[in-house]
Amino acid sequence: MNPLVAPIGLSHYLVVGSILFVCGVLCMATKRNVLGVLMGIELVLNGANLNFIAFGSPMLRADQSNSIGLDGQMIALFVIVLAAAEAAVALAIALNYYHTHATVDVDQANELKG
């Protein structure tokens, strides 16, 4: 079955979710700017969120007994709030780092080592 012509189903959502996840992880691993790394983290969280919503959707899953139902959407809502809180804290810390180091390059954070 060619996924490009099949009607939109669970697997399409999972593919988008996994692409977001991989992009996010690559972004975390390669970006040297803290803000870039934080954006990568957001991508990972949203990839996971998409999975949760797709798994919980009554439209996408033919096998209803194996669906997580509203739990998926509940978890997604909580994750959105958590992501906002985490981003706020991480940005505040990045700003403070900028004040003391005049850069937000993670490679420059090498004072503590050993």
Add this chain to the structure above:
Amino acid sequence: MNFDALVQSVIDDTLSPGGSLAAFRPELTICATIVAMLVVKMAVPRWRNSAFFVALLGLFVAMYLALPRQWFVDVPQGIFTATLINDSFTIILRVLLLLFSTLFVMFTQVVGNSDGDEMTEFYTLILGALLGMCLMISANHILIVLLGMEMASVPCYVLAGMQRHRAKSSEAALKYAVFGAGTAGIMLYGMSLLVGVLGSAQLPAMTTQLLNMIQQGVSTQQATVLILGGLMLMVGVAFKLSAVPFHFWAPDVFEGATAEVAAFLSVASKAAALGLLVRLALGFSYPVNVGFPTELVPHIKPDDAVVALQPVQQFISAMIALMAAVTCTFGNLAAYGQNNMKRLLAYSTIAHAGYMMMPVAAAVALVGVDGNAPARDAIGALVVYIAIYLFMNLAAFAIVAVLRNVLGSEEIPDYAGLVRRSPGLTVCMAIVLFSLVGLPPLAGFSAKLAIFSALVQAKLWWLFLLAGLNTVLSLFYYLRVVRVMVLSPEPLYRDTAEVPLTSAVGLYCTVLTAPVVLLFFMFGPLLKWANEAAHSLFFR
């Protein structure tokens, strides 16, 4: 069931005398304390120590409410529609966390070099993290696992960067936050895979579905996704445990943050992460638990279920055992080259996280053997280790903080000859460090013995040998600190280094060191108490 009946049943479940809210009172008290602290600060701005007294009062009340009413709860109780679980394991770990927090709040006040204005924020963050930790140890639902871990982590990122103008502190906070958020994201993705394949977000229901899948034959694709999801979930837990290979943050954060914050991270955060590890590891390998939906598998008896889950048990046990072995060895080897005391203690913490993961691996391997009695003993060994580790590590960090105040340094060479100026404190430090090695007659020895016996019972011989070897390895770097403090000549320029044991800080260090000795002689009752914590994890 119609809507009214549903609402009524939720209200009954929440408000009835033995219901959810009653079991949740310690956590509610912590929430109330946080609010009260901020309100009192606003209402009486001239009372500088208000945050300390309110926090202490709140913690005492929470401790009173958390103490078990009858000696132990045999049957675990699922609260808030079984998203949380209230059993004696929760109760005892929560009492330990609250005890630690109480001692910790006193410690920050006694050592007290931080200015009063920031203390309200400091205690707010500490109690907020404590709340997350209480959720972690009682988690029974994937959402609570995530929420608990995030609630425990996010305040800690801020705590690490509390000294805003110190470059090292801000660097530590940055590394901690970026690394923590990254691992949390990966863990969440793993959770979404597990939840999707197993079709539920509640741990017992997930395990039931796993059981069903195993009985019907797992396809390779399903197995791949499950293993991948499990490993990703482990990434998040390993970060909290500072287990290799997710330990990078620990030494940097410990060195950059104050000794007080490092003490909190090294004890409370570890204890909660271990509680969560037990919940997850046993949750997926021992299906007989709260909210176990028997209607999904009507044809299987609990004993058969345990047997059927054997592949899962072997996977989890092997994964944790391997990680424990690497963590323990790495921590002990890396501690050798350290000259900064907090860095050394950070590697020591990593090594101890390794020791404490060992009984979990043993317990998972022992599930279903001899009516679960050996598995229960293994979890008991873990609880007892946590209880003793609490005093050892808090005392070690307290002494480091006291010495920082008098010497202005945390480098080991600067401790030279301290025995001449403050003999009492040096003896305390020596006792604590020898206990961390595990030498008799100190409590650390009994704790290690309990863990080793669990490993022997699980027939994990290679891990047992490695743990023994590691104990010998660790002797030398702890001993080096004591040698510098006792045998090295005192530097000429030092004029203030007296910390008599009769001063407030000296007294505090003595009070923390005393249990390290006393618990060796009172080990029997402690072990019995800890075994009762484990009892409810394997109820029938």
